[in-house]
Each structure stands twice: as C-alpha cells, then as structure tokens.
Amino acid sequence: MSEFTFNGVSCQEKGITLLDYKQPASPSVRVTYVDIPGRDGSLAVSQPVYQDVTVSLHCAILGDDRQEIQEALRQAAGWMRGRGELSLWDQPGLSRPGTVVEWSEAQVNRQWAEFTILFQGGPFLLGEEQSLSLGPAVQVKGTVPARGVVTVTLPDDTSRIRITSSHGGSLALIGSLKAEQVISVDMQTGNIQLDGQPANRLMELGGRTFAMPPGTGTITCEALQDSDQYQAVEGTFQYRPQWS
Incomplete structure (x- = not known):
C-alpha cells in the first residue's frame, strides 16, 4: 500500500x-x-x-x-x-x-x-549508515561520493598521523597525541574531535578533507613512530550512502 x-x-x-x-x-x-x-x-x-x-x-x-x-x-x-x-x-x-x-x-x-x-x-x-574498516579494500555504496567520519584510537604516542585514500585524498593531523586517545574527522564538515572535544587545531596547514567515490577503494590511517616510520592504525569510516 x-x-x-x-x-x-x-x-x-x-x-x-x-x-x-x-x-x-x-x-x-x-x-x-x-x-x-x-x-x-x-x-x-x-x-x-x-x-x-x-x-x-x-x-x-x-x-x-x-x-x-x-x-x-x-x-x-x-x-x-x-x-x-x-x-x-x-x-x-x-x-x-x-x-x-x-x-x-x-x-x-x-x-x-x-x-x-x-x-x-x-x-x-x-541510505542506512554503513561502517567500514580502515585498511582493507571496501565497497562504497551509492551513486554520489561519500563523506563520512573517520574514527581511530591511537595505539601509541605520536606527533603526526595521516589519513589517505586510494583515490588520492590525503590529510594529516599534528600535535602531542597520546596512546588510547580517540580521534574523529568528519569529512563532510571538516570538524575534528579529540576524545569528544573540538580539536580543529590539529589539522596540518593546507590539509583538506576528502570524499570516497562509489565503488571499491581503501582508506588508511598511519601514525608516525620514533623511528620516523609510519605504522598502520585501525579504525572505521562511517557514512550514509547517497543516491542522486
């Protein structure tokens, strides 16, 4: 009916x-x-x-x-x-x-x-909210590029993390970041939160949020270590698919 x-x-x-x-x-x-x-x-x-x-x-x-x-x-x-x-x-x-x-x-x-x-x-x-893991290839639904929220929990202290996509998007956050802190980046609004508090100051100069086109792709998060090497950080990308 x-x-x-x-x-x-x-x-x-x-x-x-x-x-x-x-x-x-x-x-x-x-x-x-x-x-x-x-x-x-x-x-x-x-x-x-x-x-x-x-x-x-x-x-x-x-x-x-x-x-x-x-x-x-x-x-x-x-x-x-x-x-x-x-x-x-x-x-x-x-x-x-x-x-x-x-x-x-x-x-x-x-x-x-x-x-x-x-x-x-x-x-x-x-569509209904989707939650995808960072790192492995994922399938982004919809017909319009998705802008969701990336959330990670830091495993160790770090001074810089970078979030990148297989489609060329990239941004970096800098600051005195501690293990177990939770960082979220809203790719739609550009707002950043650290343990639930506003932290837009962490965005590296010139950094820009990005969208994930429909189809297969990856989003990764890496944290800078004392050895000047980057280590993968687990997290999620939560978004609502969009259809035109």
Whole structure:
C-alpha cells in the first residue's frame, strides 16, 4: 500500500492516506547563464553542485463527519512539521532529509479531506549508515561520493598521523597525541574531535578533507613512530550512502 514515513513514523499511524506523489527523477545541476557582448545567446556556466528537490505528497484523511476530519487534520499537521527525513514506500531503505514547507488548504467533504504537503529536501537520497574498516579494500555504496567520519584510537604516542585514500585524498593531523586517545574527522564538515572535544587545531596547514567515490577503494590511517616510520592504525569510516 502507498505510504510515506516522516522521521520513522508512518503516515498511516496518523490517519493519512497517500494518494499520489510527485518528485523530479533527478536533482537539477546549478547553472548560471552569462550574456557575452557580441555573441548570440548566453554562456551556460554549470557548477558541480545540485539544487534541492521538492516532493509533493497528495494525501487524504477519512472520518465519520467533518468535525472528526478537522480534528484529524490538526493532529496530522502537528506531527508533520519542521525538519525531518521523508521516506516513500517504493524506495525502501532510502530517505531524504529536508523541511516541510507547506500544507495546502484542505478540500473537506462529508467523510474525507484531500490536501497536498510540500516537502523541500536535499538533492540526494540517503541510505542506512554503513561502517567500514580502515585498511582493507571496501565497497562504497551509492551513486554520489561519500563523506563520512573517520574514527581511530591511537595505539601509541605520536606527533603526526595521516589519513589517505586510494583515490588520492590525503590529510594529516599534528600535535602531542597520546596512546588510547580517540580521534574523529568528519569529512563532510571538516570538524575534528579529540576524545569528544573540538580539536580543529590539529589539522596540518593546507590539509583538506576528502570524499570516497562509489565503488571499491581503501582508506588508511598511519601514525608516525620514533623511528620516523609510519605504522598502520585501525579504525572505521562511517557514512550514509547517497543516491542522486
């Protein structure tokens, strides 16, 4: 049966029936058009970024009378508001983060009401969180490069660690780092934490986070030893796959 969930709660639990929905087959690329003097038409300058997606949910609520329907509408509107994740019945395991931007005026009849909910979401669908081990080759899911969180626990004292990918990404952290300390690097935001506390100061000058393209690849973490040699450090890469 057609349904949607908002923040993990089914619309059916709120008495809402999903009649139909509309959304673009793919997000639009952001394009700027520039007029060039002496040249016909415009020059399209595209950027490697995508526009938000608007999902239109055509819904209905049933009831024995208008009073019951109006009360059900108030309850439903109180539930589905603000930010959240939207999942659709025919896209199992995937959700789209975004914001409920509008409830249309309901067309109330004697035993049912029809209305439309507009949800403005991010350009990509998200899958369930994945946790991959650093070191061995792994399979990154999705159709969009993944930016997750690398987490390691240092086995020994060190003054420098480096995190690299088989696709050319690389960054280094420097500082007086101690054994058993836990370091996490968020490849999406660039935030670094040391034992749960902000530690962006550790990023080596010029360092940049990186994404992992879909497919097979590796991420490794190594710590500098007293012998000026690097030793592999175990850890994880946690991410949510993205589909365009």
